[in-house]
Amino acid sequence: MAEEKGIDATFVDLRDYPMPLYDGDLEDEQGMPENAKKLKKLFVEHDGFFIVSPEYNSSYPPLLKNVVDWISRSDSEDLVEPYKGKTMAIAASSPGGLGGMRVLVPLRMLFGNLGVHVVPSQVSVNFVTKAFDENGMPPLIINAT
Template sequence: MTSGAPPPPMRVFVLAGSFRAGSLNIKLASLVARLIEEAGADVEEARIGEFGMPVYDGDLESAGGIPAGTRALCERLEKCDAFVIASPEYNASVPGGLKNMIDWVSRTSPQPFKDKQTMLVSASPSMVGGNRGLWALRVPLEHLGSRVYPDMFSLASAHEAFKEDGNLFKDDLQERLRETLTSFLRLVEADTRYVCLRRRWYEFLGDQTGAHVTQRAEG
């Protein structure tokens, strides 16, 4: 790159963690992607259903290795500067399909979640907007080295929240989402562009060369 030329746009991967076609979290992911694009970043959207993976089974892994869907997802994660997950809440916790995805990704090396800036959002018809599921989702991601942004966004009564154009009926709520995403992108920029500001917040044991460590998914 020529000296003095502006850096390329940041690359953000937005993943909708729902399989259902009419999912509120797919709608939220699309809104998030559009707001990130408006902030000047390059965005790539995907849905969890695009990455086919069986239920994690160590015998399956031993017999056939890492599924193609897992490898495809890892490639998308490796290419991005940051990613956002829009996750449903199932029974006050993480949806099984999303947790299964994380368990498969945990079996790969180098670990694509490590040091990756991450933001979590959710949408639900409930009054808490799926927020309990996001707290549970933080645990495996941070365990694998993701830098999960402290501020999360949960959209309550989401079945009544969206206009036909994909925006939110409540302007103040959409502005809060925009402000949260803008702050997140500023952190991503500092972490990926300005080496002098970087801090290694996590020690991921899976990267210790030559040392025996506990496997990330085992039964």
């Protein structure tokens, strides 16, 4: 959708960037994992982000937090600023009735504390397993605030 609107966007699925759980001793011994370096470079190169997350027990999944933590660290290329001053939008979905809207609160807090401007508008899609047709469009039920 971003590309349709002429936005130069890069789609990232965290599944494509496996990395170990953050461990300071591991970092001291081996430095930043290669996939964390790749993701950090992407964050540094982009002006803004649109993060779509599932909700785990009212919060963000450990996968997302682990990536956020790794790429907040300095690396050998010394790309130090992946977050500060960037702009971000957030969205969630879940198979349940709340559409993951509770994860949007900690997500907003996490990135706000990293110096990201999280725009006030946000989206959650409930009953997500029924929300899209076989072509992936259009969403039937969207909660936008």
